[in-house]
Amino acid sequence: MPDLFDVIELIVDLPEHGLRAGMQGTVVHCHSESVCEVEFVNEDGETIALLPLHWDQFIVIWRARTREWIPLSERMAKLIARLPEDMALEVLDFARFLHAKRLQRTTSPS
Numbered sequence: 115m116p117d118l119f120d121v122i123e124l125i126v127d128l129p130e131h132g133l134r135a136g137m138q139g140t141v142v143h144c145h146s147e148s149v150c151e152v153e154f155v156n157e158d159g160e161t162i163a164l165l166p167l168h169w170d171q172f173i174v175i176w177r178a179r180t181r182e183w184i185p186l187s188e189r190m191a192k193l194i195a196r197l198p199e200d201m202a203l204e205v206l207d208f209a210r211f212l213h214a215k216r217l218q219r220t221t222s223p224s
Contacts, residue, residue, distance in 0.1 A: 119178035131163045
């Protein structure tokens with residue numbers, strides 16, 4: 115559950131608002147148990163969008179209450195949990211590939 119001033123990252127494109135997946139915004143109001151008002155700003159600090167978002171449109175990446183970034187593994191788990199099973203298995207296969215590649219690099223002679 116997001117809190118006031120948490121930083122979020124979009125996981126969907128919102129072309130009607132000029133926003134794309136990966137853009138970050140700040141929770142400025144919680145409307146209900148599933149909708150938050152989020153502000154997106156440009157490099158100059160000017161608001162480019164202020165809109166209500168449903169929790170399935172973003173993930174929290176920084177907690178204002180604790181002043182800590184959400185660990186990458188938690189962010190990834192939240193994204194993967196929202197994928198269909200077949201796509202989640204593809205992510206798992208890719209992670210296994212990367213793990214094996216890393217192990218190969220550390221055990222192969224230079």
